[in-house]
Amino acid sequence: MTTSLDIAKAARVSPAVVSRIINQDASLRITAQTRRRVERVIKAMDYAPNTCAQSLRRARTGILALVVHDMTNPVYAEILAGAQDAAASQGKALLLGEAKDLNNGQSRIESLIGGGGADGLILQGAGTALDRALARAARRLMPTVLLQSGHARDTILMRMKDHQAGALACRALLKLGHRRIGFLGVSPSLSFSDDRQKGWHEALTKAGESPTPLMTGIGGNTCAQGADGMKRLFMTQPDLTAVVVANVMAGIGALSYLHDQDIQAGRDFSVIAVHDSNLAAYVRPALSVVRMPLRALGRGAVDAVCGHDFHANTTITIPDAPTVIARASTGPAR
Amino acid sequence: MTTSLDIAKAARVSPAVVSRIINQDASLRITAQTRRRVERVIKAMDYAPNTCAQSLRRARTGILALVVHDMTNPVYAEILAGAQDAAASQGKALLLGEAKDLNNGQSRIESLIGGGGADGLILQGAGTALDRALARAARRLMPTVLLQSGHARDTILMRMKDHQAGALACRALLKLGHRRIGFLGVSPSLSFSDDRQKGWHEALTKAGESPTPLMTGIGGNTCAQGADGMKRLFMTQPDLTAVVVANVMAGIGALSYLHDQDIQAGRDFSVIAVHDSNLAAYVRPALSVVRMPLRALGRGAVDAVCGHDFHANTTITIPDAPTVIARASTGPAR
DNA sequence: TACGTATGGTAAATCGATTTATCAATTGAA
DNA sequence: TTCAATTGATAAATCGATTTACCATACGTA
Secondary structure, three states: OOOHHHHHHHHOOOHHHHHHHHOOOOOOOOOHHHHHHHHHHHHHHOOOOOHHHHHHHHOOOOEEEEEEOOOOOHHHHHHHHHHHHHHHHOOOEEEEEEHHHOOOOOOHHHHHHHOOOOOEEEEEOOOOHHHHHHHHHHHOOOOEEEEOOOOOOOOEEEEOOHHHHHHHHHHHHHHOOOOOEEEEEOOOOOHHHHHHHHHHHHHHHHOOOOOOHHHEEEOOOOHHHHHHHHHHHHHHOOOOOEEEEOOHHHHHHHHHHHHHOOOOEOOOEEEEEEOOOOOOOOOOOOOEEEEOOHHHHHHHHHHHHHOOOOOOOEEEEOOOOOEEEOOOOOOOOO | OOOHHHHHHHHOOOHHHHHHHHOOOOOOOOOHHHHHHHHHHHHHOOOOOOHHHHHHHHOOOOEEEEEEOOOOOHHHHHHHHHHHHHHHHOOOEEEEEEHHHOOOOOOHHHHHHHOOOOOEEEEEOOOOHHHHHHHHHHHOOOOEEEEOOOOOOOOEEEEOOHHHHHHHHHHHHHHOOOOOEEEEEOOOOOHHHHHHHHHHHHHHHHOOOOOOHHHEEEOOOOHHHHHHHHHHHHHHOOOOOEEEEOOHHHHHHHHHHHHHOOOOEOOOEEEEEEOOOOOOOOOOOOOEEEEOOHHHHHHHHHHHHHOOOOOOOEEEEOOOOOEEEOOOOOOOOO
16 A cells, blocks of 8 residues: 555655645645645555544544444435435545444444444434443444434434324324324334324324224334234224324335225225335325435434534434325325 | 553553453463453453554454445345345444445545555446546455446456346246236446346247337336336337336336326236335235345345455356246236 | 573554654845 | 744654564473
């Protein structure tokens, strides 16, 4: 590898000059001639500073670690895309990890986080003991943001308006005349799912209904879980005419179950899910949704971690309001 | 941050001992007592070696760079997941980048790649000038793998059996009695899409048909592009009774178009797409597909990059054969 | 006693870039 | 002419871990 010393020798200057030119040190006074000479050598030898040496010296790497719980899920992929987007504009790179690969400090990403290999950590959907251990290890070293759920001292929790999303979804169905409206959550242990459920509960209550636990079920965040959840919910509560599904993938799964039962979504039964995805628009019947600011969430996390004003032990809620997008899977109650 | 010197002082040994204990140097002879003392201090002070210093000294980082062309696409997300999986078992971490964020060496991920911040590079769907520049910058420094398409000296091209996939899809339709079978590619500039088309072409020709360019169209890799492509294909070639779609997302889009035209997929018209996705099984009608070894592709790329036997300037084809999964979107020709 | 050989460690160079303090030479002013 | 200030750079310390070569001391043996 070409080093700054190689450049320095070839350009007949000291490594200090090379470094200061590359880093645009304004206090460096040299003749235009010398500057040109060095710049020409840098280009000719295709020199790029060794980033490890740089990071060691400067004590920052320009890398942010992001750990997610299943990157193949389009919903989380969207958050990831938002984070990547913001990272790129902040001049940072993203180190990506799967929560399931965490291994008590043995995995490479954990060593990197524990050993100053990243400038910040974003942890999505924290919940397990390993998540907690990672957050604990990171928070002393670098700004740490928990996305959507979880809590640990000295970190920021970043969330969306989940309560409002649940309420909006439910109100959209109420407006169509539905009264018996069920709820399919992601998982009861996840606070954001819980908040959506509370929103649903509140909207129903305000409308004069009395929601019961029997009207709720677990739909997960995959099509398979959603189909299964819909089936179970129907068994316990056959009189429902509509349902709020807390995750769009589960919503698509719910639609598939209805289709297989010859129940026509949008006419015989209504489904609305939380999170948009371009998929929701292309399944048939098209799935009505409450769009959430997923990209903004990812972006916000990166900005918070990079920002000079990192305030630990706070909760940040992305201000963008959830918006209802009515498609064919919702229709008037009969 | 705690350094090895801090540990050394607290345990009354030299930093050399600390390092050699942590790295399990077999040639280190010390009393069990000393070893315990050091280990206790390491644990008590929660010491983790600085990874930048480590990487600088050892000239390897334990990081692999992976640059993709749209991580929100479930198909590429699957490759990503395979890569992450293999990386984790190799004890590596993944640095993730979007091709669209490449910026002529200005982005952080490019500096890292150019400056030895990664041990290898995997570039998915290379095609643009920036892709080429990145591959050129990387290949001297580290093992570089191009996934699915692209070419650059001193790199490995890793691909799947795309020709076979196209042929299998087409043959599945032929077996159902279809003769007028169209093809919706991803983009003509992508070699893997082209190979699938060649497979389709060959299968049709062998069956005694004479495929023409008018029977092909562009479907991209999103639902929107697929719906649009299906529409155009119908306009130019209204006598088709079935179509092979080169990408599953585009396939879902095609289904949506058919639905909106009151054409019942599986009965009036058949659709089979390349790539499985759990979505394909949950749209209605369920989409028939040719499943490709996407995870194996991602895994293979990581293994190739990490392997001791990196042979540049070769093409590796993932041996797993594509398999047809017949669902409801394909049916007998009428 | 003298010599070889384990035993239990340590000293110091090194990886490559950054950065502060410093220095020689030149210019300008009094 | 002499002192101060500016110009155009450089020397050397530093970041933190790794690793090679080496060094005391104690032990066993002839």
